[in-house]
Amino acid sequence: MATSVLDKAPAAHATAPTGIWSWITTVDHKRIGILYGATAFLFFLIGGLEALFMRIQLMKPDNDFVSAETFNALFTMHGTTMIFLGVMPLSAMFFNYFIPLQIGARDVAFPRLNAFSYWVFLFGGLFINFSWLLNAAPNAGWFGYANLTSNQYSPGLNTDFWVLGLQILGVASMAAAINFFVTIVNLRAPGMKMLRMPMFTWMSFITQILLLLAFPVITIALVFLMMDRHFGTHFFLPEGGGDPVLWQHLFWIFGHPEVYILILPAFGIVSEVLPVFSRKPLFGYTAMVFSGAFIAFLGFGVWSHHMFATGMGPFADSFFALSTMLIAVPTGVKIFNWIGTLWGGSLQMKTPLYFAVGMVAMFIIGGLSGVMHSSPPADLQQTDTYFVVAHFHYVLFGGSIFGLTAGAYYWFPKMFGRMLNETLGKWHFWLMFIGFNVTFFPMHFLGLNGMPRRVYTYPEGLNFEFWNQVQTWGSMLLGVSMLVFIYNMWKAARRPANAPADPWRGATLEWLIPSPPQEFNFGTVPAVGSSTPAWDLRRANGGALPEPASESGEGIHMPRPSYWPVVTAFGVLGVIGSILFTHAFPQWYFITITGAAILIYGIYRWAFEPAF
C-alpha cells in the first residue's frame, strides 16, 4: 500500500502547473497566499468605495447623495469589509506565502486545510456582499449592538446576513489559525529555535493564538444573537430578563484581541523591513518578542474600555482604565525599539522603508489618541465621536495598512519575480501619506468639537462643513494613491520575471531561494544559527550571496492537489448560509441537509485521500 501511494505522489514541478483547475485544487501555500491577496485586495477596494460614498454624503450638511438607510449599510459594510475581508486576509496572504519560507519549511502543516480556509473565506465574503443585491446589506454597525439587532428593531435579512457571514468567516479564520500555529511550532528548520524566528513569524504566531482564543467568543455571541432573533430566546433582550450589555461584553472580549490580530502582523512586517533597510539588526529582538506577547496577553484584559459610557460603575471603569494604560507600555517599547533600529543605521531610502517609517509615525499618533481614550471620564466626551474614528483609523490604516503596504513592496519581488517601480512607489507613498492625514487628522478636531459618529448627515449650524469637506478631498487623494499602486503592479506584471533572489540584502531565509520560489521552496535548508541566517551566510561568504541555482526538485514529494477542500467549503457555505432561509422557511431545510451532506462527504473523502 505504501509503495502504491508513493508511485502516485506528484513530483515537484520545475514549472508550476497552469490553468484554473490548478488554482482550484492547489494546496501550495504560495498560490493560496496569492489567492488570499488578490481576493482581499478586491474587497479592500470595495470597502474603500463604500468609504468614498460615505465621504461624499458627508461633504455638506443635510446632504442627500445617499439615503439614511443606505449610509447605515455603507458604514456597517465598510467596517465589516475592511476588518474581515480586507486587513485580516491581506495579513493571511503574507502568513501563507512567507511563514513557511521564513522557517525553512516545504509548506504549511496541513496544506489542504490551508486551501479550505481560503475557499471558506471567499465564500463568506461573497455571501455577506450578496446581501447588497437583495437590498438587505447589514446595517446595524460592524459591532452589531443588541438590542438594535433584535428581530423587533432589525427585521429583515440584513442582520442575518451579518451574523451568518461572520460565522462562515470564523470557520476560515479558525482553520487557518490552527494550521499556522502547528506550522510554526512544528516545521521550523533545524537550529531555528523560537527565539531565532523572524519577527514577522513571531508576531504572526502570537496573532494565531489570539485568533484561536478570541473567535470562539464571538461565535457564541453570534449564536446567542441568532437565537434571540429567530428562536424566541432573550440572551440580550430585557423583556425576558436578558441584558443587552452582555452582547457588548462578549463582542469586545473578542473585539479587543481582534484589533491586536489586525495590528501585530503589520508590527511584524515593520520589524523585518526596518533592520534590512537600516543595514543593522532589529534593536532589542527579545524585548520585541516579549512585548508582543505581553500585548496579546494583556489584550484580553482591556475589553471594557470600549464600554466606558455604559455605566459599569467606578470599580470596573477604574480597572479597565488602568489595564488599558498598562498596555501602552509594551506598545511604547516597540516604537522605541524601532527607532533604535533606525538609529545609527545606513538607511536605504526605498519604498518599503518609507511605508514602514510611515507606519511608525502614524501609529505613534494613533497610540497617543488611544491613551487619551484610556481615561474614562475624558472618554465620555470622546467615545462615539469622530475623535475615536480618527484614533482607530490612525492605528488601522496608519498602522496596519501602511505596514501591510510596506510588506507588499518588500515581498513583491519574491512573490512575483519582478521589482515594483521605485518612483511610482514613492508617489504612492506620498499621495497615500498626505491623503491619509488630510482625511483623518481633522477627525480629531471634529470629534472634540462635537460631531458624533455613525451619522449619515449633520445639521448646518454646528460648523462641521469645513473639516468634512477637507476630509472628503483627502479621501479622494487616498483613492488616487490606490490607483498609482495598481498601476505600479500592472506595469510590473508586464515586465519579465527576472528579479534577483535577494534584491534588498534581506536577513531571513526567504531571500535564499529564487524569486519566485520553486514549488518545493528549499532544496536543502541551511542550518540556522541566529535570527538573521541570510546575513550570517553573507558574512561567511565574504559579503556576497550567490544567486541560487534552479534546483530539479527530484525526489521531493509534494502534497498532492485536491478538490476536497473546495467541496467541503461549499458544504460549510451550504450549512451556515442556508440558515438565512430555513429559519423563516423551514420547508427549505433540504438546502441545509444538502449542505450538511456535502460537508460530511467532503470531510470523509478528504480524510481518506492520501495527502501526498
Added chain:
Amino acid sequence: MSDAAHALEHPTATGIDSKKVAIWTLIGSECLLFASLISTYLVYKGKSLVGPLPHAESQCMLHGKMQTCEPIFEIPLVTFGTAVLLFSSFFIVLALYGAQKGSRKMLVGWLSMTVLCGLFFIGMQVYEFSHFYHKGLGYSTNLFSSTFYTLTGFHGSHVTVGVIWLSTLLYRAVKGKIPPAKALNLEIAALYWHFVDVVWIVIFPVVYLMR
C-alpha cells in the same frame, strides 16, 4: 507513504506529530468556546423571570395556564450518564493501548464500548431534553432554559461528532486498518474524546449540582 514513514523523513521541531499538536490546539480554542457558554449560564443563573427552574419550585406556564412547577432536574439520571461518559474515557484508553500493542481484539472490544457509552450519553440527553420539554421547559421559556439547552446542546453535539468519528475508526479497526503504525489516528480521536469528557466534568457540577 504512511504517516509514520513520512514522520521519519520530516521530523517535527517538537518531536510530536503535527496532527497531535493540531488537536491540542483545537482543544485549547474550544476551551474558550465552552468558557463563553458556561460564563453566560452563570451570569444568568437565578435571573429567570418564570419557571421551570433547575433546583427550586417556581411558577411556570404548563398546558396553557400558570401553575406551580417542581424543580426540573433529575440528578440521579444525569449522574449515571456522567459516570457512563467517564467510563468511556477509560475504555478508550484501553482501546488505544490495544491499538498500540497490535491487539485487534482489545482495540475493537474497548472502542465498541466507548461508542456505546457515547451513544448512551446522547440517548440520556435526548430523553432528558424531551422530558424537560413536556414539563414546560422549552428552548425559549426562560433564561435558564436558553442557557442550559445551548450549553448542553453544544456539548452534546461535540459528543455526537465524537461518536461519529469513533464509529468511523471502529469500522476501520474491524477491517484491520488500524495497525500500530496508525494508532496515532485513534490517539487523536481519543484526545478529543477526553476533552469532551472534561468539559462535561465542568458542566455537571456547575449546572446540575451547584445551587
Added chain:
Amino acid sequence: MVTSTGTLRRLARFAPAVCLLVLLGCAENYPQTTLVPRGDFARLVDDLFRTTFWWALLVFVLVEGVLLFAIFKFKGRPDDPEPRQVHGSTILEVAWTIIPAFILAAIAVPTVKTIFKTSDYATGDVVQIEVIGHQWWWEFRYTELGVVTANEMHVPVGKTVNLRMTTFDVLHSFWVPQFAGKRDVFPGRHNPLWFKAEVPGTFSGTCAEFCGTQHARMMFKVVSESQEEFDAWVARQRVGSPLVNGGRIAAVDSAVPADTTRPAPPAAPDSLERAGVALFNSTGCLGCHSMAGTATAGVLKMMGPNLTHVGSRSTIVAGFLANTPENLAKWLSNPDSVKQGTLMKLPRKLTDAEVATLVAYLRSHQ
C-alpha cells in the same frame, strides 16, 4: 524633498503647537464643542483631557522628533560601509519601560479620582429629571416638578440637574457636550448623569449611540436660564401635563398664575381647539401622541412625544427643524420625506386644509 534636516526639525516642532492653537482658537466657533466647557461635569473631564493632552503632546513631539531626526541623520547609500551592528541595550529597555509607566501613572491618578466623582447620581438640592431615549427623540420628565416634554430640556443656571436615564426601545446615548460627557441608556435599567450649567443660553445635544436609521437626527436642546425664567417655564409646562392631575387640566387654565415673563400668546379661538382635537382624534395622532384636551391627555408611555406644549418648543422633529408653520406643515404632510424611516406613520395622507388646521392647533399649544 527638503533642503536641510535642521529646517524640517524646527518646523516639525511647531506643527503640534499650531495644531493646538487651531484647535482651541476655533473651538469657540463650534456650538457643540467639548473644549469650551460650560458645565461643571464637562469642566471636570476637560481638565482631565487637558492633562492627558499635554503629556501626549510632549511624547508626540519628542518621539516623532527623534524619529524624523533619525531618518534624516542616518540616510545612507547602497555602497556605504555596514553600520555598527548594535543588538540592543538593556538600560534603554528599562528606561523606556519605566518612564512611560510613570507618565501613565500621572494620568491614572486624576483619572481614578474623577471616575469616582462622576459615576453616581447627584444628591441634595437638585432638579430631578428622568431622561428616556426613544427612536428617534428624547423624552424629559421632571418627576418632582410635574413636567413632561420632548427634545428641549430647560435647566436653571447654577443649579445641579440630576438625570436618571433609560430608553424604551434600543440603546441611545445622551450627550450635551457643553455640560457633560455622554452616558448610554439601556432598556430595563437607569444610568446616572448630572451637571450644573454655568452660563445661560441654548445648547445643543445629540444621541451618541447608533440606534437605527435616524440616529443622526436625534438631537435635542438644553436651555439654561435664570431661576425665574425656569420657574415660569415649569409653570407653563405643568398645565395639562400628564404628571399633574392626570393631564386633565385644559390647555388654558385660569387657576394657574399668569406668566409675566413672556407676552401672552393669543388665546386660541374655541373653534380652532375643537377642530384641532377632532383632527387629532380622526387622523391617527392619538395613536402615538398624548395631548391635553384629548383622550390621551394623561397618558405617559406613548410612541411619540407629548404635544401639549409643542408650540413653545424652538425646534421640531428632534431638533432638526425650526418650529415654524412651514416646517410643521412639511412634517405633517409627509413625515417620511423629512425623516426617512420615521416611526411617525400617518394612516392616510392629510389634505392641505387638514394640515393647516393642525399646524395652527399645535402652534396654539404653547
